[in-house]
Amino acid sequence: MSPADEKFYLGRVTKRVDFAPDLWSLRIQPGGEFHFTPGQYATLGVQAGEKLRERPYSIASSPYESELEFYYELVPNGKVTPDLYKLQAGDQLTMRRIAKGRFTLDMAGPVTNHLLVSTVTGVAPFVSFVRTLHKDWKEGKFDGAHKLFLLNGASRSWEFGYLDELQKFAREAPWLKYVPTVSRPWEDEKWQGETGRVDDLLRKYTDLWGLNGKNSLGYLCGHPGMIETGKGILQRIGFHRESLKEEVYWVPSKAQNIHPFLPATGN
Numbered sequence: 360m361s362p363a364d365e366k367f368y369l370g371r372v373t374k375r376v377d378f379a380p381d382l383w384s385l386r387i388q389p390g391g392e393f394h395f396t397p398g399q400y401a402t403l404g405v406q407a408g409e410k411l412r413e414r415p416y417s418i419a420s421s422p423y424e425s426e427l428e429f430y431y432e433l434v435p436n437g438k439v440t441p442d443l444y445k446l447q448a449g450d451q452l453t454m455r456r457i458a459k460g461r462f463t464l465d466m467a468g469p470v471t472n473h474l475l476v477s478t479v480t481g482v483a484p485f486v487s488f489v490r491t492l493h494k495d496w497k498e499g500k501f502d503g504a505h506k507l508f509l510l511n512g513a514s515r516s517w518e519f520g521y522l523d524e525l526q527k528f529a530r531e532a533p534w535l536k537y538v539p540t541v542s543r544p545w546e547d548e549k550w551q552g553e554t555g556r557v558d559d560l561l562r563k564y565t566d567l568w569g570l571n572g573k574n575s576l577g578y579l580c581g582h583p584g585m586i587e588t589g590k591g592i593l594q595r596i597g598f599h600r601e602s603l604k605e606e607v608y609w610v611p612s613k614a615q616n617i618h619p620f621l622p623a624t625g626n
């Protein structure tokens with residue numbers, strides 16, 4: 360890849376935040392106009408010798424922001440994340456000029472409840488939804504008729520990169536409910552919030568919030584095991600295939616255990 364290549368931008372890291380030893384976010388100045396809809400992903404690349412290695416990453420920032428933000432998990436034996444992990448403010452990486460993906464919020468149809476379910480970094484597209492709607496709401500461009508119900512799972516609370524921000528939005532915005540849940544509370548004694556895996560909590564919260572296949576759309580993002588189980592549970596309570604969207608972050612190899620939050624996979 361040469362920086363002059365018309366398919367790519369050379370993005371520059373402007374900020375890095377570490378949440379846990381294997382979880383961090385980067386803000387990136389794309390170096391040119393980059394259009395996207397909340398929920399879409401960018402294709403980021405790192406140079407490995409002569410080879411450019413690329414992976415898709417959901418955009419956590421809102422299109423209203425001038426920089427792009429991403430939330431990463433390190434996969435220790437992965438081809439790309441160990442190099443992304445080395446990046447600090449000032450460093451560069453490639454970025455395809457075109458955003459992709461259909462994991463966007465469907466506000467055009469008659470259904471106004473949106474159940475958002477994520478594991479760890481899978482919260483990124485939902486952060487983009489919320490940041491965008493919050494700004495629109497503040498400016499009177501969104502009347503709050505669409506409601507977001509966000510269930511966010513992690514093994515331990517320090518894996519919630521956006522906990523404070525989302526809790527703050529949820530306190531302020533009547534159209535947002537946010538429930539972070541920790542699946543390994545015994546490793547996180549200070550955590551006082553919800554416990555259990557997100558998929559195990561789906562029945563409880565759909566009941567509590569009155570969400571069903573007729574009045575809601577479901578969006579599942581992140582861990583393949585959670586998505587598989589979560590889809591099954593939602594289908595059993597009446598969600599049709601057409602009312603479910605999914606963004607599967609990786610395909611487990613045969614040797615991997617795909618059950619969420621078990622040590623064989625990390626998460």
Ligand SMILES: Cc1cc2nc3c(=O)[nH]c(=O)nc-3n(C[C@H](O)[C@H](O)[C@H](O)COP(=O)(O)OP(=O)(O)OC[C@H]3O[C@@H](n4cnc5c(N)ncnc54)[C@H](O)[C@@H]3O)c2cc1C
Pocket residue numbers: 400414415416417418429430431432433434436437438439440441460480481483606607608609610611612624625626
């Ligand atoms: C649309 C889309 C959006 C994505 N958005 C994000 C995002 O916002 N943040 C993010 O961190 N990742 C995201 N991913 C995953 C990302 O694209 C890479 O797959 C991931 O970062 C691993 O890349 P790698 O090259 O280091 O590992 P690879 O060399 O690609 O993978 C090595 C092995 O690890 C497995 N693996 C990959 N990821 C994980 C994981 N998280 N846990 C356990 N095993 C894994 C693979 O199946 C493979 O067996 C997204 C994926 C898709 C398809």
